[in-house]
Amino acid sequence: MLRFTPPEPRFTEPAAASPARGGTELITQISRAVSSVGKDAAEVRGAIEDTQKIVQSQAAAMGALGDELGRLRAAQDEIAAATRATAGAVQHARDALAGAGAEMGGIKTTLSEVSGAAADITKIALQTRLVAFNASVEAKRAGEAGRGFGVVADAVKDLAGQVERSSKAIIGAIAALHERVERSSRELASGEAGGKSAVHEAFAAVDTDVRRIAASADHCGQSMAQLNERAGLLGREVEQAVRGLQTALGCSERFLRLSEALIETIAESGVEVEDAPFIRAAQGAAAEIGALLDGAVAQGQTNAAALFDTGYRAIAGSNPAQFEVAYNALADRLFPAVLERVLASDPKIVFCIAVDRNGYVSTHNRKYCQPQRAGDVVWNTANSRYRRVFDDRTGLASARNERPFLLQTYRRDMGGGRFVLLKEASAPIFVQGRHWGGLRLAFSF
Numbered sequence: 208m209l210r211f212t213p214p215e216p217r218f219t220e221p222a223a224a225s226p227a228r229g230g231t232e233l234i235t236q237i238s239r240a241v242s243s244v245g246k247d248a249a250e251v252r253g254a255i256e257d258t259q260k261i262v263q264s265q266a267a268a269m270g271a272l273g274d275e276l277g278r279l280r281a282a283q284d285e286i287a288a289a290t291r292a293t294a295g296a297v298q299h300a301r302d303a304l305a306g307a308g309a310e311m312g313g314i315k316t317t318l319s320e321v322s323g324a325a326a327d328i329t330k331i332a333l334q335t336r337l338v339a340f341n342a343s344v345e346a347k348r349a350g351e352a353g354r355g356f357g358v359v360a361d362a363v364k365d366l367a368g369q370v371e372r373s374s375k376a377i378i379g380a381i382a383a384l385h386e387r388v389e390r391s392s393r394e395l396a397s398g399e400a401g402g403k404s405a406v407h408e409a410f411a412a413v414d415t416d417v418r419r420i421a422a423s424a425d426h427c428g429q430s431m432a433q434l435n436e437r438a439g440l441l442g443r444e445v446e447q448a449v450r451g452l453q454t455a456l457g458c459s460e461r462f463l464r465l466s467e468a469l470i471e472t473i474a475e476s477g478v479e480v481e482d483a484p485f486i487r488a489a490q491g492a493a494a495e496i497g498a499l500l501d502g503a504v505a506q507g508q509t510n511a512a513a514l515f516d517t518g519y520r521a522i523a524g525s526n527p528a529q530f531e532v533a534y535n536a537l538a539d540r541l542f543p544a545v546l547e548r549v550l551a552s553d554p555k556i557v558f559c560i561a562v563d564r565n566g567y568v569s570t571h572n573r574k575y576c577q578p579q580r581a582g583d584v585v586w587n588t589a590n591s592r593y594r595r596v597f598d599d600r601t602g603l604a605s606a607r608n609e610r611p612f613l614l615q616t617y618r619r620d621m622g623g624g625r626f627v628l629l630k631e632a633s634a635p636i637f638v639q640g641r642h643w644g645g646l647r648l649a650f651s652f
Contacts, residue, residue, distance in 0.1 A: 490611065490612060496561045500541070501639060512533075534569065576593045605631060617631065
């Protein structure tokens with residue numbers, strides 16, 4: 208029987224290197240996919256933050272609404288008490304005509320109290336409508352997520368309108384009743400009433416008017432009860448939204464950090480990921496800034512106390528707030544040469560700055576170092592980014608990182624509701640062996 212003997216395997220050098228190359232390419236592809244996931248996670252996180260701000264505004268509106276409802280309830284209780292007192296005074300006067308003149312004075316006093324309480328309710332109801340309207344607007348800004356909230360806010364606004372109309376009706380009735388009481392009082396004093404029967408008729412009419420006011424006050428109270436019920440529902444909607452958003456924000460934060468950590472791990476393994484050139488640029492610039500500051504201390508141009516100054520002194524009239532520290536002039540003189548060179552090295556780089564451990568940036572890139580314009584906070588936010596503290600999640604993480612490098616993905620606030628999605632490579636800056644802050648290099652996807 209013939210036997211087939213396979214030849215000895217023969218491997219060439221390219222074939223031996225192929226698995227390694229294939230593995231590297233696979234890791235590179237994975238890093239790109241993770242980077243894309245990180246971008247999506249940053250966008251989701253930003254959207255959640257935006258919605259969270261809207262819900263926080265709704266929560267503030269609910270707080271204001273609760274205050275107004277408390278005032279409405281107090282005023283409503285005053286109307287009920289004053290109306291009962293008026294009815295009692297009328298009945299007492301009818302039972303004792305001899306003291307009718309004195310009782311008339313008491314009736315007028317309690318009517319004034321009712322009128323004052325009704326006027327308060329009118330004002331408070333108007334304010335409640337405004338608060339509910341604002342809550343409704345915030346709900347519409349939240350889109351589908353705020354639809355249920357908006358329905359309830361609109362209902363509160365309508366009920367507050369009913370309360371306002373009821374209180375106005377009470378005020379009108381009291382005005383007419385007050386005139387009737389005045390006329391009856393004058394008739395009693397002058398003896399022109401035509402006897403006890405006329406006085407009885409006058410009191411009967413007064414009693415009818417008081418009962419009508421009481422009915423209006425009762426209707427007002429019913430509307431108040433519905434208003435409180437709707438407001439309670441509105442409050443529960445807000446609380447539920449706050450809890451849900453907080454959970455979603457935590458999930459997105461963990462997801463974002465995981466994607467960033469994966470990219471960092473791949474980069475640390477030696478594989479040339481897409482972000483590697485920016486990481487090296489950040490590390491190089493951080494070393495340069497640290498050397499410049501070390502040199503300035505050695506040459507007597509400054510001292511450690513000045514370089515580590517954190518006694519931020521507010522610049523009057525600045526908006527957003529700007530601050531001064533002891534080393535501003537030195538930073539203005541030393542930093543731009545490094546920062547501008549790095550910025551110009553790649554069109555994808557958006558900014559390159561050095562910040563202290565609290566996120567304070569003394570000197571920004573020249574295009575972002577424009578003097579502020581008075582009253583133009585949107586323009587200032589986008590163009591006057593120097594002498595400012597950026598202590599948000601990304602800013603503080605970059606400022607306080609002491610590892611060789613840190614990668615982050617985030618949305619940059621450019622003012623006026625405009626955001627730019629960026630990635631950032633940062634590296635620590637050390638001065639005289641102490642951690643001074645970080646070099647932040649942001650780049651577009």
